Amino acid sequence: MITRRDVLSTAAAAFATYPAPRALAQPLSKTVHILTGFTPGFQDAMARLVAGQMSGYAETIVVESRPGAGGRIAVEAVKNADADGSTILFSPLGFMMFFPHVYRTLRYQPRDFTPVSTVASTPALLSVGPKVPADVKTLADFVAWCRANPRLATFGTPGAGTTLHFLGTMLGRSAGFDFLHIPYQGGGAIQDLVKGVIAATVMPIGSSLGLVQSGDIRALATTGPRRCQFIPEVPTVREAGYPSLEDLTWFAFFVPAKTPAPIVDKLNAAIQAAVRTDEVRAGMAKLAVEPDAIAMEDCARLIASESDRWKAIVQETGFVPTD
Template structure:
C-alpha cells in the first residue's frame, strides 16, 4: 500500500516534468500566432529599408501572419541592431540587417556599441547582395580596365584619389581591400553619403571610387563615368559588358553589400529553422527576384541558418583584417 502511495506523487511529478518539457514545443508549433516586427536599423527610403519591405510582404505570405516593418535608425545602424539583440528571443522581433555594414562596425566601433554581433544576434538567412563596381572619371584617369588602373596607381603613388560614402562604409572598405590586394597607394577622400561623392567624381574633384551599381549605373550609361570591373564572382545583368574583378586581373576579389535577417541570439532553434525555411521559399520566387533586381540587388541562393552564420563570420573576419592592415579608425 505504501508502495502504491509513493507511486502517485512520482507519477504526478513525471507528468508535471513532461508538461514543462512539452510547453516550449507547443509554443514553437503555434508560431507565429501574432504579428512579427522586422526592425530596419536605418531611416525609410534606403536600400535596407526597401529590401526589408519586400521581404516583409513575402514573409507574411509564407508565414500566414503579418510582418510589420519598423524603422529604428541611428548610430549607423547600431541602434536598431542593439534593440533586436536585447529583445525577447521569441521570434517576434527580427532584424533586417545590412550584413556588410554590421560586420564592419563589429570591429571598427567595437568599443562604442553595446552588443556583440556574433554573440547577441543569430543569423536566420542571407537574403540579397548589392554588387559594387570600380568606376573612374574618364576625362581624368587614362584607364580602360582594372589592370590599367592598377598600373596607373603604381606609377602615381598617393596621387590617385578615391571617394567613399563614409569612413566605415562598405565602399571605403572595398577600396582598402583593393589597395591591399593590388599593392597600390591611393588617397582616401571621405564624403557624407554616396550622392556628394558621386557628384565630385563626375566633376573630377576625385578620380575613382568603388560604388554600388545602383548608385553609379546612370552615370555609367551616360558616359560620365567609366566602369572597369564589377566585384561579383560572375558578370551581372545590369552591366553585362563589364568584366568581373577576377576577369579584369584581380583574382579572388569578391565584395558585395550583403543583406540578411537576424534574430536575438537565444531564439529557439525550431523557430529559427521555421523562419529560415520560409525565407528559402521566398528566395526562389521569381517575383521576389524581380523585385530585388529593380532595386539593384540580387537574391542569393537559399541556404541554411548555419550557412548564414558562416557567411556572417566570413564578413566579420575579412573586414577585421582590412581594418587592422589599413589602420582604419572612425575618426
C-alpha cells in the same frame, strides 16, 4: 568559407506595412517589426520586397527604418527586443562579421543574434567619372593614371570603416599608389563622382548602375567571383589582376539569440519561400541584387569565415578602430 563571391529620425521612423498573404498554419498574431539601420532606400526596398511575400509568418509585418550610428542603432534595438520572433533585423552581414573589427566598443556581439537566412548578394563596383580622362577604360589604365597623378587619386564610399572603404584601400596597397579615401553619407559619393570632385567610387552596383548605363560614369571592375549579370561587359577584379579584392555584400535576417528554435525555423521557411517567388526575384533584379538565400547553418559559417578574413585585412591596413 562558403563563398567570396541609409526619412526620418530614429524616433520618427518610416514604415511599410504588409498584410501577410495566406497562410502557413498559425501565423504570429502580434505585429512583427523588421528593422533596418539606414534611411529608406536600397536596403529598405529589399526588406519590403521580402516582407510582402513572407507567407503566413505573421498577420501584420512592418518594415521600419531606424537610421543612425552607421546602422548600429537598429542592431542594438533588435538585440534588446523580446526574443519571440516579433522583432527582426535586416542588415548586411558586415554588421556581424566586419563591425567587430572596426569599432573599439560595440553594444552588441554576433553571439547576441541568430542568423536566419540571407536573401541576396551583390558585388561592389569600381567606377570613375569625368575627373579621369576618357581614355582610361580599364582598371590597369586607372592604376597607371593614379600613379602618374597621385594628388588626384581619390575615391568615395558611403563611409569610413566600411568594407567598400577597405576594398579601395586594398587596391591602392596592391597596386603601389596612395588611394585617398573620401567618406560620404548616403549618395553623396556618387553625386561628387558625376561632378568630377573625386576620381572614383567603390559602391554597391545598384547605386551606380543607372549612371553607368547613361554614360555619366564608367565602370572598371566588379568585385564578385564572376561577372555580374547586370553589367556582364565589365570584368571582375580577379580578371583585372587583383583577386584579393574579390568580395560580395550579403543581406540577411537576424533575430535575438534566445528566440525559440520553432519560431526561427518558421521564419526561415517563410523567408526562403519569399525569395523563390517571381515577385521578389523581379524586384531584386530592379535593385541590381541577386537572390541568394543561404539558410541558418551555412549563414553562420559564412559569418565566421568572413569575420576571420576581414579581421586580417583590417589589421594589415593599419586601420585604428573607432568608437
